Amino acid sequence: MxxxxxxxxxxxxxxxxxxxxxxxxxxxxxxxxxxxxxxxxxxxxxxxxxxxxxxxxxxxxxxxxxxxxxxxxxxxxxxxxxxxxxxxxxxxxxxxxxxxxxxxxxxxxxxxxxxxxxxxxxxxxxxxxxxxxxxxxxxxxxxxxxxxxxxxxxxxxxxxxxxxxxxxxxxxxxxxxxxxxxxxxxxxxxxxxxxxxxxxxxxxxxxxxxxxxxxxxxxxxxxxxxxxxxxxxxxxxxxxxxxxxxxxxxxxxxxxxxxxxxxxxxxxxxxxxxxxxxxxxxxxxxxxxxxxxxxVLLGYQAGYNIVLALRFRGHDALKRALLIGDVWSERLRHSANNILDSVYLYNDLPRAAALKDDPDPRYVEFRYSAIVEDRAEAEYIARSFAGFYLNGAYGGGGVETSVHRSAFQKSQLYDSIEKS
Structure with a gap:
């Protein structure tokens, strides 16, 4: 070699x-x-x-x-x-x-x-x-x-x-x-x-x-x-x-x-x-x-990524996860101006698709991802989510929260940078 x-x-x-x-x-x-x-x-x-x-x-x-x-x-x-x-x-x-x-x-x-x-x-x-x-x-x-x-x-x-x-x-x-x-x-x-x-x-x-x-x-x-x-x-x-x-x-x-x-x-x-x-x-x-x-690859910051997850097992797992999704959406209204984009997923599927895929699965992971403009607000949202251990539907466990800087890339062809 x-x-x-x-x-x-x-x-x-x-x-x-x-x-x-x-x-x-x-x-x-x-x-x-x-x-x-x-x-x-x-x-x-x-x-x-x-x-x-x-x-x-x-x-x-x-x-x-x-x-x-x-x-x-x-x-x-x-x-x-x-x-x-x-x-x-x-x-x-x-x-x-x-x-x-x-x-x-x-x-x-x-x-x-x-x-x-x-x-x-x-x-x-x-x-x-x-x-x-x-x-x-x-x-x-x-x-x-x-x-x-x-x-x-x-x-x-x-x-x-x-x-x-x-x-x-x-x-x-x-x-x-x-x-x-x-x-x-x-x-x-x-x-x-x-x-x-x-x-x-x-x-x-x-x-x-x-x-x-x-x-x-x-x-x-x-x-x-x-x-x-x-x-x-x-x-x-x-x-x-x-x-x-x-x-x-x-x-x-x-x-x-x-x-x-x-x-x-x-x-x-x-x-x-x-x-x-x-x-x-x-x-x-x-x-x-x-x-x-x-x-040329341009990298820039646009807010902070939040990834939150809560898991349910057993009978009515999907119904309980959907309930948490609804409650979470209502609780986030006060942060709406700070949230640039978000998605709600149930076993990696949107609400309607999750219901169609299997109306009564034995295991469901509710996952919320968002891009938030302000770090302090992002961390506050993540802390609030942990409350579902005690303040949500029964049987929820495995709460995960993470906040990190959001990074985006966009490429450009540029002929003013000479090969030298």
Whole structure:
């Protein structure tokens, strides 16, 4: 093995990390970064396996500083590279009057009815702005001999493109090669998806050994333009052309134009075929010139999330839960001006659907979720709900309450942030 790559960021992960920095919870890198490095960094360095990860999240420099101390404590030296530059919040704050105009805001908002109508809501509550970076800075770090590369918001497949581009010395404009790296990244980035983790559908698509699932490995033949997806012998899960095809389709809006900051890959040309037990051959890599714009993910705060739950068992469980829902709705009238949005659910169903689904279930969970403008009001509402232990229908138990800052994201394509 040449590279171990941890793709660790979802859409909202970095904004959550910025919130943790602000609240002093952690330095802003991935919550599992330290554990992952403790478990694998020393073994990888001994074997000459290089690590690439975007688990640096909102603070890759702090992640690298922690890793340096960890390696020093274990008497190990290594070249660690940090890729920064994705955090463009300062750019947005400096230019916010030009960016958050009503006209441009309408482009950002699109058809999202939940976004506030006033652009100042995002402009004045912007918590993060991160651009999806491309593969070149990661490759540069590898070219300079880095053993471990820690990044912030680099596009998911770009780390894989960087590893392959470095290994095979690809030219910057070889779009078909970069498309191959992008397909490899897409097939590997979601850990066990390609090996049955998201494929399993009980009896219809039974997958054995999920408790010991093997993650996918890509064996890349640059000269043959061919990739073999495989997994460790003896590991659990299921790897076949079907599982790989499912992952190839995952989160792809257009098979003719899979857009990344590195290339526009044409997945419609990709061919997937079984090449043996737990071995799948992937060929047919076609790419077009990269887009002129970069994607920026804006994170902003809009109130506080409340999640409240109360559970009932036995006869008339649903009737008792519905009663609590009615009482709770009446009690919240005094807070109506502070509640931006809310939902009442009974076993995850709205009232009418719950009655239709099963009029007399033996177990019902009443769940109320809301977004409240003010923290103090949100905490007051949560405290009030706990009173249903004694002041509601009989037999209620398992009360749960939580309040946390609400975070929203909206993406934007912006061509004024140059690739540099």
């Amino acid at each position: 040449d590279f171990l790559i941890f793709e660790a960021l979802a859409e909202r992960t970095i904004h959550d990390a910025h919130i943790r920095i602000e609240e002093g919870v952690n330095p802003g890198y991935g919550m599992l970064f330290e554990e992952r490095m403790r478990r694998c960094a020393l073994a990888c360095l001994r074997r000459g396996i290089r690590i690439i990860t975007n688990d640096g999240s909102a603070n890759p420099r702090a992640a690298a500083q922690w890793l340096v101390e960890f390696l020093r404590e274990n008497g190990v030296t290594a070249k660690i590279a940090v890729v920064e530059g994705d955090d463009v919040k300062g750019y947005y704050e400096t230019n916010k009057d030009n960016i958050f105009t009503p006209a441009i805001y309408q482009i950002i908002a699109g058809s999202d009815a939940f976004l506030p109508t006033d652009p100042s809501t995002i402009r004045d509550n912007l918590g993060s702005a991160n651009v999806y970076l491309y593969y070149e800075p990661v490759r540069e770090a590898l070219d300079q001999g880095a053993d471990i590369v820690i990044t912030g918001r680099v596009a998911d497949p770009s780390m894989f493109v960087a590893a392959l581009s470095h290994s095979f010395n690809w030219n910057a404009g070889d779009w078909n090669k970069i498309a191959m790296g992008t397909v490899v990244g897409h097939l590997l980035e979601c850990s066990g998806h390609s090996t049955g983790g998201y494929f399993s559908d009980c009896e219809r698509k039974l997958v054995s050994g999920l408790a010991n699932i093997g993650y996918p490995i890509a064996e890349v033949d640059d000269e043959a333009n061919e990739v073999i997806i495989t997994k460790l012998p003896g590991s659990g899960g299921h790897l076949s052309a079907r599982t790989v095809l499912e992952q190839l389709h995952y989160e792809v809006h257009s098979f003719s134009s899979y857009v990344t900051p590195d290339v526009i890959a044409e997945f419609r040309h990709v061919r997937v075929e079984q090449a043996g037990e737990n071995r799948v051959r992937v060929t047919g890599f076609v790419g077009r010139e990269r887009p002129a714009t970069l994607k």
